[in-house]
Amino acid sequence: MAEPSAFGGSLDEAAAAVAEAARACATHNLVLTARAEGYLYRLGDLEDTITRLAAYQAAGAEGLYAPGLTKQADIARVVDEIEGPIHGRAPERPPPAAGTPFRRRPVFRLDELLENW
Secondary structure (H helix, E strand, C coil): CCCHHHHCCCHHHHHHHHHHHHHHHHHCCCCCEEECCCCCCCCCCHHHHHHHHHHHHHCCCCEEECCCCCCHHHHHHHHHHCCCCEEEECCCCCCHHHHHHHHHCCEEEHHHHHHCC
16 A cells, blocks of 8 residues: 555554555455555655554554665664564665575565574
């Protein structure tokens, strides 16, 4: 789902939209992944991304997606502060220890990348 805040909506509006989508997904046995794109588009900082991911999770999103995180310290902070699966895009230049799995697969769990950094 598109993040409402990227189009001028507040965090409360975005969380309400996630909650509505989560209820709809639950009735059809679907998994909802909510995106926090502010960091990617430079509309917010890391703190804002973490706040949004936590709000979306509390609103019922089963998966979280935080594109744009490329620094090891930023990824570690998100993994430490948010429980559950958080997905991101592989950096253009994956860490050397990440090996070929991250070169073949553009989307990964952030904790997987940290384990192989």
